[in-house]
Amino acid sequence: MGRRRVAGYTSTAMKAVILTAAQLFSFASAHGEDAGPLPVNSHSKLLDDPCAAISAAFIKTFTTPRFSYQIKVTTNGKLNRIERNARIVESQLYLKTSKGDWSRHNLSLQLPSASLFHICVRQSATSKAVHYSAWVTNEGPMVPIDIWVSIQTGKLERTSRSYSATGQSYHGRTVEQEFSYDESSTTIPKHYIQGDAFSGLWPGDDDLR
Structure with a gap:
């Protein structure tokens, strides 16, 4: 039993x-x-991923036919401040140096994927912009970057990259970009020289880093 x-x-x-x-x-x-298949609203969920949101902002900005940005470089936060004006018009980069000379460069931009950014964090948000931080790897060593994205347009408003000192002859540098989409800021200069072609994600400041 x-x-x-x-x-x-x-x-x-x-x-x-x-x-x-x-x-x-x-x-x-x-x-x-x-x-x-994913639901219809899956696209918005993907953008909840900070790395995907950052990548989308870069792509939307650099596929805009006309825009401009100011390049500001500082060494150790205060020394040797350098400023440049960059205008992108139909895949042509017009670059104005601190001496006032303009040059034109053909562009072959590498549009980023989300895998280019790492340790992405949504830091804060206002009624106008979202502030993200991340590490980017397109230049070899990982570089910390802060990104501000417009809530209204989804495009970049500002970026700031921090480069550490390397060796005895280099100082730590910060490279900032401030973006404008006003048509008046993208007029083609009357006088310029033809320069070398640019590629990569940061056209216009390769020699400043």
Whole structure:
């Protein structure tokens, strides 16, 4: 009699385990990666990922036909401040140095993917912009960057990269970009010289880093 009772309990327990496993498998299948197409609003959910949001802002900015940005470079926070004006018009970069000379450069921009940015954090937000921080790897060593993205347009408002001192002859540098999408700031200069082509994510400040 005792053996039958134990056997009955064992059979019942096994049925419960099998049923639970079947329920878990069903749940995983319904919610896993192979559950079917993403819902319609999945795009907005992807942008909740800070790295995806940063990448989207860069792509939206650098696929804009006309815009400009100010380049500001400081060494150790205060020494040797350098400023440049950059205007991008139909895949042409017009660059004005601190001496006032203009040059024109063909552009071959590398539009970033989310994998280019790491340890992305949404730091804060106002009614006008969202502030993100991240590390970027397009230049080899990881470089910390702060990014401000317009809530209204989804485009870049400002970026700030911090480069550490390397060796005895270099100082730590900060490179800032301030963006403008006003058409009056993207007029083509009357006089300029033809310069070398630019590629990469940071056209116009390669020699300042």
